[in-house]
Amino acid sequence: MKFNFLTKQKNTIVNHENATAFPLTPEYELYASVVTTSLSASFYEKDTARLDRIKTLIQKCNPVFVAKLAVYARNEMNMRSVPLVLVVELAKIYSGDALISKMIVHVIQRADEITELLAYYQMANDRKGTKKLNRLSKQIQKGLAVSFNKFDEYQFAKYNRDGSVKLKDALFLVHPKAKDEAQQELFNKIVADTLQTPYTWETELSQxxxxxxxxxxxxxxxxxxxxxxxxxxxxxxxxxxxxxxxxxxxxxxxxxxxxxxxxxxxxxxxxxxxxxxxxxxxxxxxxxxxxxxxxxxxxxxxxxxxxxxxAKNIKGFDVNTSVVVACDVSGSMQQPISPKSKILLYDIGLMLGMLMQSQCKNVVSGMFGDKWKIINMPKRSVLSNVNEYYKREGEVGYSTNGHLVLEDLIKRNERVDKVMLFTDVQMWNSNSTNHTFANSWNRYKTIAPNAKLYLFDLAGYGYAPIDKQKNDVYLIAGWSDKVFDVLHALEDKSSALNYINRIEL
Known part of the structure; x- marks a missing residue:
């Protein structure tokens, strides 16, 4: 995103490392928070803090943008839980037209998401007792009724689980209209619990x-x-x-x-x-x-x-475009993306960084912590490259001295077209110098006035390390290789938010 969406505030704010930072507009902060969350604890946020922040931001944002963001998160970033949160929380504060129902039809892509949405609705509204789903939002009801028409018997049977909300409960609640006799028979099977047990590899191994x-x-x-x-x-x-x-x-x-x-x-x-x-x-x-x-x-x-x-569809850059790919391996990046996952934030950064590197012909890559170190790798070995970086992260230390990437370019008087940092954007200076990330970029722009800076935000904490509206600074968030689609949309001086707003409901 071009930083012309940042709010102007006179009061100085700091990031989680107590370094000067700059706030984002509610829409941009919501975008960054949503596409970088597994709804579990992060390095700097407790279990419920991210969810609470998302709920607060929804109330500050344009409802149509929230709806489009949910569709983007589900269908382009392949996220499942957080789009359902956006649906329910937006339905609490917005009513009157078909926005919520249209949003649901686009977001629901698996049969179990019908019951998961209702389960979150129940929890979010603190519903208890036998009528815990009573007085369901009319727009949620309408959207779920249409969603029932998306799935066949195999899909319903595969996800007909014994959770707090069952498919049968959902059917009674939203009253979907069968499109033909065959579908009415399918609905009858859901009610009677006579769906044919699907053949799955899980059932075979379980038996x-x-x-x-x-x-x-x-x-x-x-x-x-x-x-x-x-x-x-x-x-x-x-x-x-x-x-x-x-x-x-x-x-x-x-x-x-x-x-x-x-x-x-x-x-x-x-x-x-x-x-x-x-x-x-x-x-x-x-x-x-x-x-x-x-x-x-x-x-x-x-x-x-x-x-x-x-990576075939990732649009890289040709030999005429010089690129620097810098991966953050600081201590705060060594955080699992969810409690049960072995994948860390810096794994995602390294993976995206190496994918980008593999598609560029004129590229230098490396990692930064206390120091910035160039470590160039072959283009066709993305996974082994990540593994090699993983083994060597201790060589650069554990601070988030992203400014050193820029200081190295300044020192070598090296003009490049694009500087890309894959990071949690919690930049600070641990080296007892006066350099800040923003100051280093401003100085580099005097050497390379056409250079562009892309910060790939992998954590979504809500701050940026730089606030220069006319200095070719962009912020993109997310864990999917789809972030590179946003990157190329920015070539026309657009923004990440405009990319999301292109979605039709």
């Missing part, structure tokens, strides 16, 4: 897990056969396959079946349809890296190929 085996060898052979059967069935989804690569390899399936798995992992159509966040490939890569299997290298190569396929 096998209940069998008593004579010995360990017999059990091993049974699971080998079952995984080979599941692979041959072609019914394991892309994400499920990635998450189970270790299980598959430890089941000692045949080389033929490993090749089949690798073929699917690298299939361009399968990769693009899967809409995987980049760090999912990294998680799978790390899970297998030390596995003592004769097929480990083959699968690691397949994951590298899959990442390059996923």
């Amino acid at each position: 096998l897990g209940q069998v008593k085996f004579y010995n360990v060898a017999e059990k091993q052979k049974a699971f080998t056969n079952k995984w080979e059967e599941l692979i041959d069935s072609n019914k394991i989804g892309y994400m499920a396959l990635m998450r189970n690569l270790r299980n598959i390899m430890e089941a000692n399936v045949s080389g033929f079946h490993i090749e089949k798995v690798c073929h699917y992992l690298t299939n361009e159509n399968a990769v693009m349809k899967s809409k995987q966040l980049p760090f999912r490939f990294l998680a799978a890569y790390r899970e297998l890296k030390e596995l003592p299997s004769k097929y480990t290298s083959m699968v690691l190569d397949a994951l590298e190929t899959a990442v390059m396929v996923s």
